Structure formats: C-alpha cells, structure tokens
Amino acid sequence: MRAPGTRSARGIIVWAALAIILAVPLSFAASSPQLEWRGPIYIAAGFAGVVGLALMLIQPLLIGGYLPGFTPYQARRVHRWVGTALVAAVVVHVAALWITSPPDVVDALLFDSPTPFSAWGVIAMWAVFLVAVMVALRGRLGLRPRTWRLVHTGLVLVIVAGTVIHSVLITGTMETLSKAALCALVIIATLKVIADIRFRPGKRNPQDGTIADAR
Amino acid sequence: MTDIKLNRRHLLTAGGAIVATGMTGLSLPATASGLAPTRSMRGGSNNYRPGAAIVDRIGGGGFWMSGTVRRAGDGTPLAKQRIQIWAHTTEGYESDPQSHGATLTDENGVFRLEMPQIVPAFGQPHAHLAYDSDDFKTVFLRPIMRSARQKSLEAHFVLTPA
Numbered sequence: 001m002r003a004p005g006t007r008s009a010r011g012i013i014v015w016a017a018l019a020i021i022l023a024v025p026l027s028f029a030a031s032s033p034q035l036e037w038r039g040p041i042y043i044a045a046g047f048a049g050v051v052g053l054a055l056m057l058i059q060p061l062l063i064g065g066y067l068p069g070f071t072p073y074q075a076r077r078v079h080r081w082v083g084t085a086l087v088a089a090v091v092v093h094v095a096a097l098w099i100t101s102p103p104d105v106v107d108a109l110l111f112d113s114p115t116p117f118s119a120w121g122v123i124a125m126w127a128v129f130l131v132a133v134m135v136a137l138r139g140r141l142g143l144r145p146r147t148w149r150l151v152h153t154g155l156v157l158v159i160v161a162g163t164v165i166h167s168v169l170i171t172g173t174m175e176t177l178s179k180a181a182l183c184a185l186v187i188i189a190t191l192k193v194i195a196d197i198r199f200r201p202g203k204r205n206p207q208d209g210t211i212a213d214a215r
Numbered sequence: 216m217t218d219i220k221l222n223r224r225h226l227l228t229a230g231g232a233i234v235a236t237g238m239t240g241l242s243l244p245a246t247a248s249g250l251a252p253t254r255s256m257r258g259g260s261n262n263y264r265p266g267a268a269i270v271d272r273i274g275g276g277g278f279w280m281s282g283t284v285r286r287a288g289d290g291t292p293l294a295k296q297r298i299q300i301w302a303h304t305t306e307g308y309e310s311d312p313q314s315h316g317a318t319l320t321d322e323n324g325v326f327r328l329e330m331p332q333i334v335p336a337f338g339q340p341h342a343h344l345a346y347d348s349d350d351f352k353t354v355f356l357r358p359i360m361r362s363a364r365q366k367s368l369e370a371h372f373v374l375t376p377a
Contacts, residue, residue: 037305037334097337101309103261104337114257114357115338170338171363 011068018061022054025182028175035173045096046173052089053167056160057186058082064193080135087132090125117169124162127155153194160190249288252352252375259355262309263345267299273316273330274306279367280342281327284320286351287375292324298372299345300328303336309343335363344370352377 029050035043061067062079070078098105108118131152134141143151164183167174284296299317307314318328333340340360347353351374358370 034335037303039308042308101262101337104258107258107261112257114259117338171335171340172338 008068014066014068018058018067021182021185022057025174025178026050026054028178029173032173032175039100041096042100043173045093045100048089048092048096049167049172050174052086052093053163053182053186055082055086055089056163057182057189059086059156060186060189060193064189064196066189066193083131083135087128090128094125115169117166120162120169121166124159124166127158127162131155131159149197156190157194160186250285250290250373252287253354253356253371253373255353255355256357259343259357260345261343261357262301263299263343263355264301264310264312264315265347267301267315267317269297269318270316270328273300273328274304274313275331276329277366278304278330278332279327280330280344280370281325281367282344282370282372284324284326284346284372284374287373290373292320292322293351293374294320294322294324296320296324296326296346296351296372296374297348298326298328299347300330300342302330302333302342304331304333306331309336332366333360333363333368340365342368342370344372346372346374349377351375 029047034046038046058067059079059082062070062075062082065072065075067075094105104113107113108115108122111119111122113119134148134151134155138148141148164187167179168183280300280302282298284293284298285291286293297317297319299315301309301315303309304314314331316328316330318326320326333342340363342358342360344356344358345353354372354374356370356372358368360368
C-alpha cells in the first residue's frame with residue numbers, strides 16, 4: 001500500500017483517466033444542440049441529471065479504494081460528501097423540471113407519466129433519498145454493519161439500475177455514445193465493488209465492509 | 216366450462232356493441248363492430264391552454280402536423296372540427312402561448328397545420344393535440360416522433376358524441 005497522497009505515475013493516470021471519462025459526456029451535454037431551444041432552468045435541470053449520473057461513477061470507485069491518494073477513512077468521508085452532492089443533484093433535477101413543466105413532473109411523481117423512463121427516474125430518486133435518510137439516522141437506526149451494507153447495496157442497485165434505464169431511454173442533451181459508455185462504467189464499477197467486498201472478506205474493514213487496502 | 220365463458224364473453228361483446236351503437240345514434244346494423252373511439256393518451260392534456268386561436272400557421276412553420284377526424288362506429292369523416300395543437304418547438308415551450316394554435320378539418324375530415332420544428336422535451340420529441348368542442352367527447356392526444364429529425368407527425372381522432 002502506497003502512502004496516501006503519493007504522486008505516483010499510476011495515481012496520475014487513474015485520476016487523469018477519471019477526469020477524461022467524466023469530462024467527455026459532460027462536455028457533450030454542455031454543448032448539445034438541444035440547449036438552443038431551452039431556457040436556463042430547463043438546462044440546469046438536464047445538467048443536474050448528467051452530473052448526478054457522473055457522481056454515481058465516483059461513488060463505487062471511492063468506496064472500493066480504487067482512487068489513489070485517499071486513506072480508506074478519507075475515501076469514506078469523500079464518499080459521503082459525493083453522496084450529499086448526488087442528493088442535491090437529484091433535488092435540483094426534479095425541482096427545475098417541475099418549474100419547467102409542472103404537469104409532466106406531477107405525472108412522473110404519481111407514476112402516471114406516458115414516458116416509460118419517468119418511473120425509473122422516480123424510483124431511483126426515492127432510493128437516493130432513502131439512502132440519505134439512512135445515513136442521517138445511521139447512529140439511531142442501530143443496524144449491524146452487515147445489515148447496513150446489505151440494505152445500502154440493495155438501494156444502490158435500485159439507484160444504478162433505475163438511473164441507467166432512465167437516462168438511456170431519454171432523448172435529451174446527452175450524446176448517445178458517451179451516455180451509453182458512462183452508464184456502462186457506472187454499472188461495471190458498482191458491480192465490481194460489490195463483488196470485491198463480497199468475495200474478498202480478508203480485506204474487509206470489519207466496521208462497514210469497505211475494502212481497506214485494495215489499492 | 217370454457218365454452219360457457221367464451222359464449223358469455225361473445226354475448227357481452229355483442230351486447231356492448233349494440234348498446235354503444237344505440238348511444239351514438241347509429242342504427243346501421245353493419246357497424247355493430249365499428250370503429251372504436253380514440254381514447255385520450257396519458258399526459259395528453261399537459262400544458263393545455265383552452266381556446267387557442269385558429270391560425271394559418273403556428274410561428275414560422277417548417278414542420279407539419281396532420282391527421283384525420285372521424286366519427287366512431289361508421290368512420291364518417293367529420294368536417295369543420297376544431298383541433299388544437301401545441302408542442303415544445305424551436306420557438307417556445309409547450310406552455311408558451313405562441314406554441315399553441317388550432318385548425319379546422321376539411322370536408323374529408325383532414326387537418327393539417329404548419330408549425331415550428333418540434334424538439335425533444337421531457338425525454339421525447341412529441342406533440343399534443345386536443346379535440347375539445349361541444350359536439351363530441353373531449354380527446355387529448357400525445358403522439359411521439361420516432362426521431363427528432365422528423366419534419367412531420369400524424370395523429371388521428373375517432374370521436375364519439377358527447
């Protein structure tokens with residue numbers, strides 16, 4: 001295990017790769033021709049969704065210990081901050097869509113939307129909020145680490161599946177290929193960290209199951 | 216057992232058709248299994264603005280919204296029926312007044328209205344259409360474009376008397 005913060009060649013490559021992987025879909029969305037026909041609030045709504053999807057790639061990388069430069073403790077703290085940012089992105093996404101077209105968002109929230117992707121987005125939204133509530137009440141819930149991890153992982157799978165279906169079915173500001181690639185990476189990273197934690201018990205942090213030294 | 220069920224279903228279907236035919240004021244026996252009325256689509260009435268003016272064209276045009284209006288049962292084309300159209304286009308949101316317009320069907324029950332290019336909104340490039348006059352039951356449609364590059368879109372109404 002390298003000392004945290006080491007500016008190793010591998011560290012630079014990993015971070016540069018992540019920066020590029022996230023920058024490509026974000027910049028495609030930021031330069032979408034669709035933006036010409038949208039006002040600032042609608043643009044913000046769409047972009048919050050894209051940012052939320054991007055954050056969902058960072059989350060498993062952090063908790064799996066795949067991002068160099070963090071101690072496991074630091075990685076978990078950053079994971080929590082990124083999680084908070086994800087909640088904020090979801091709130092901005094839904095609120096700004098609501099301002100843009102209230103009846104469409106009401107339909108979506110009531111699972112009465114004609115668009116099949118809306119329901120998936122709403123399911124993922126509730127799962128994100130549930131995780132946030134669980135984190136906020138973690139001390140009071142008194143769940144055993146194993147139970148906590150099971151519930152968290154279950155909700156994460158709902159969030160990832162719901163979000164990926166939601167975004168792939170949408171004709172919006174994201175460019176098709178870069179959207180598909182980002183979605184695929186989110187799925188791969190999520191499944192990898194779940195598999196790593198599940199099948200490498202020796203490396204588990206006994207407190208919460210995060211991998212202590214997988215870097 | 217199965218036979219009885221099927222028979223009963225047939226009986227109900229035929230009976231329902233006769234009742235429906237009677238209610239629509241159509242007495243042609245040949246239309247017992249006639250054209251069913253179009254049902255409103257989910258989300259069809261979103262951002263509806265009652266009383267959109269009849270216009271020659273919505274905004275600058277470039278995109279054609281067309282379709283037919285017929286009577287349920289016998290499928291008779293309905294002339295002079297007012298159809299309202301709105302969408303998120305290159306010139307405005309669905310909720311913007313300038314995105315709305317109405318047109319009348321011709322003697323063949325056909326309507327055709329030029330409007331600005333529809334662009335994807337809320338995940339799908341789609342239009343909204345309404346029949347909301349007094350003679351027939353109100354119907355809201357929300358047809359979807361297969362591709363955002365399409366330059367035209369069709370929607371068809373089969374109306375049943377109010």
